[in-house]
Amino acid sequence: MEENKLHEEAPTSLSAQSDNSDNTEKTLVGDEQTFKQEENATQTDERAENKSDREQDIPYLDVKHNLDEKIALCNEAKGTNNAFFESLQKEQENNLLVKEELCAKVEQLARAEYHNINEWNKAAQTLMDSQDEWQHIGTVLLKERNKIYRRFKTACDEFFDKKRVFFKDVLQDQDKNLALKTELCERVEALKDSEDWKMATDKIIACQREWRKIGPAPQKHSNKVWNRFHAACDEFFAHKKLHFNSIDSEQEKNLELKKGLLEEVKQYVPSESNDDNLLKLKEFQKRWAGIGFVPLKDKEALHNEFRQAINTHFDKLNLGEFDKKMEKFKVKLQNFDNGEHKESKIINERDKLISKIRQSEAEINTWENNIGFFSKSKKSEGVVLEMNVKIGQAKERLSLLQEKLKALDSII
Secondary structure (H helix, E strand, C coil): CHHHHHHHHHHHHHHHHHHHHHHHHHHHHHHHHHHHHHHHHHHHHHHHHHHHHHHHCCCHHHHHHHHHHHHHHHHHHHHHHHHHHHHHHHHHHHHHHHHHHHHHHHHHHHHCCCCCHHHHHHHHHHHHHHHHHHHCCCCCCHHHHHHHHHHHHHHHHHHHHHHHHHHHHHHHHHHHHHHHHHHHHHHHHHHCCCCCHHHHHHHHHHHHHHHHHHCCCCHHHHHHHHHHHHHHHHHHHHHHHHHHHHHHHHHHHHHHHHHHHHHHHHHCCCCCCHHHHHHHHHHHHHHHHHHCCCCHHHHHHHHHHHHHHHHHHHHHCCCCHHHHHHHHHHHHHHHHHHCCCHHHHHHHHHHHHHHHHHHHHHHHHHHHHHHHHHCCCHHHHHHHHHHHHHHHHHHHHHHHHHHHHHHHHCCC
């Protein structure tokens, strides 16, 4: 039984050994796997450790050198920045000085007095140039920026406010000027077709003088009203020129006719008949007056020469002094009647005659009174005689003057 036990136990023991052997194999297998895993882990750790070691191999001095380099670069950059900002501050301070000068300049422009448009426009251009210069100056210190700008703007606003008031008044004056110039246009237009050349010329020239004194009209109407006035003046003077150009040739012909007549008068030989001579001289005068106008430049000299020739013949006539003087005066009146400015010449001549008549009457009256005083004295006979002669001559002059006045009034 024990043997059986043994045998029973033996298999069991073998079986157990077999089981143990299997277990041991399994254990070994597991341990091998575990070892491989650990080996792998160890290799990983070693690689990691090797990497860490390589990093730790960078020398400490190199790290310090790089740090110093960076610090130096930072300090250099900081120094550069400081220099830049110092330069910027200096530039801004200079800009402030320039802007202060511009402010003073514009303030002076704003305070100044201007009396006409040209002066205002010139000052305004100077101010706008200053504004343009202001734009190109650059910035100033921040704490001064608003203050200096407000100063500059205030001066500009003051200038343009005054300019606006001035031009408002100017525009009102220009409207008045336009009304005055329009009136002058109407006056010249009313005269432009006149053929009373002297009257129309004088009035149009007077209008032109007034025009020059008036001053400017509003710009939008200025050219239009000027062209209207200028056109009316030009039209009149063009008609006048055409008229006188047409008579220039006629006056030249008249000049030749009067020169021929003058020569005929000079060559005239008086006859023995006083009446025939007088009629002939009057005929010469009538023919002279009927010829018409000559060029103005020749008129006076030719007239004086003709009058002298006629008077020379009158002096040779067997006429009394009174008649000779009256005939000569009639020649003068005939020239008035056929010449220019007839009315003014007649009026002037009449005034002279009346003045001389009154003077002669006063002289005669004075001398007659004196005669009454001296006649009481026997020693004053010579004085009285002299006064009587003077009175007689004065009465003859008075009679002649009165006849001349009648002759003059007959042609009025």
